[in-house]
Amino acid sequence: MTEHTSAHGRPPDTLPVIVFTVKGVRMGTEVRQVSELLDVREAEARALKTARFDEYIRVRGPAPPAEGRRALVVKGGPVPRGIVVDAAEDVTDIAVESIRPIPPLIASASASRAVWGVAIRDDGIIVLVDVSELGRDAREAAGPQGAPATEV
Amino acid sequence: MEPRRTSALILEELKRRRASEQIVDVDEAQIKLVIFALLDELYAFPGTDVREILPLGKISYVPGAPEYVLGVINVRGDIESVITIHRFLDLPEGRRTPKSRIVLAAKDGVRSGVLVDSIEDVVDVPASRVTPPLSILDDARKELVTGAIEYRNRNVTLLDIGKVFAKISA
Numbered sequence: 001m002t003e004h005t006s007a008h009g010r011p012p013d014t015l016p017v018i019v020f021t022v023k024g025v026r027m028g029t030e031v032r033q034v035s036e037l038l039d040v041r042e043a044e045a046r047a048l049k050t051a052r053f054d055e056y057i058r059v060r061g062p063a064p065p066a067e068g069r070r071a072l073v074v075k076g077g078p079v080p081r082g083i084v085v086d087a088a089e090d091v092t093d094i095a096v097e098s099i100r101p102i103p104p105l106i107a108s109a110s111a112s113r114a115v116w117g118v119a120i121r122d123d124g125i126i127v128l129v130d131v132s133e134l135g136r137d138a139r140e141a142a143g144p145q146g147a148p149a150t151e152v
Numbered sequence: 153m154e155p156r157r158t159s160a161l162i163l164e165e166l167k168r169r170r171a172s173e174q175i176v177d178v179d180e181a182q183i184k185l186v187i188f189a190l191l192d193e194l195y196a197f198p199g200t201d202v203r204e205i206l207p208l209g210k211i212s213y214v215p216g217a218p219e220y221v222l223g224v225i226n227v228r229g230d231i232e233s234v235i236t237i238h239r240f241l242d243l244p245e246g247r248r249t250p251k252s253r254i255v256l257a258a259k260d261g262v263r264s265g266v267l268v269d270s271i272e273d274v275v276d277v278p279a280s281r282v283t284p285p286l287s288i289l290d291d292a293r294k295e296l297v298t299g300a301i302e303y304r305n306r307n308v309t310l311l312d313i314g315k316v317f318a319k320i321s322a
Binding site for chain 2: 104109
């Protein structure tokens with residue numbers, strides 16, 4: 001998880017997140033990890049390196065139609081990269097007290113470090129993802145040019 | 153000599169039976185078992201490993217989790233994982249039905265829900281009724297099985313949920 005603390009070094013009371021869906025799974029990532037939210041066509045026009053979310057982490061289920069897909073442009077890294085999601089729903093503040101860690105059994109069995117928590121909301125559960133961690137292993141192996149993003 | 157009344161004989165017999173049951177209770181250790189079904193087969197966890205039996209509600213999938221992790225559930229504000237153990241027992245996946253339940257189990261400091269096709273019973277049985285695992289079990293199953301009992305003329309396989317958790321965490 002990207003460090004996010006208040007001026008006094010304590011966690012904030014709320015975490016602003018962008019809520020998005022991939023194959024029907026609701027997820028959220030910290031707003032401050034994302035510099036832009038683009039229509040996929042615009043990402044193509046800018047020749048941004050992009051990869052679908054589920055190229056980094058496997059997500060079960062059938063992919064919905066491509067219309068409405070958005071690219072989250074991730075801050076940091078050697079080159080800007082876009083992570084393509086099926087839809088971006090909302091920007092919302094999540095109360096930190098509603099956040100729970102991933103149960104140890106799942107954390108130990110999962111290949112990715114990117115999924116770090118779960119927020120309990122009245123309308124269901126939001127899986128919290130550190131998008132800067134997505135593909136970190138592959139990028140480290142690939143060196144400064146980054147991987148596994150592909151041109152769109 | 154006056155014949156003894158039937159009622160007295162019955163009461164005496166009942167008293168004798170009760171006394172013999174009490175002797176069994178004192179002498180024989182009992183174990184509690186939570187018996188459940190996976191497809192057509194019966195399995196059981198020791199009651200000491202079961203925290204709660206939950207109705208099947210919404211399971212939220214967690215990306216990146218292996219196939220046998222179904223996702224997470226919200227249990228009164230706590231997030232618990234839910235797994236399926238079918239594949240560890242070489243069984244095809246069961247179908248989720250209104251009889252499906254989540255057994256919240258804990259062992260060796262690890263806790264998780266386990267999806268089962270139905271709960272059959274919660275029983276106390278004498279420890280002596282537990283027989284060793286069948287020698288014909290394949291290696292994958294043998295690792296998880298601690299024994300067997302007969303229950304209503306059916307075989308019930310006793311599982312060590314701690315071994316399942318250890319396999320997943322390994």
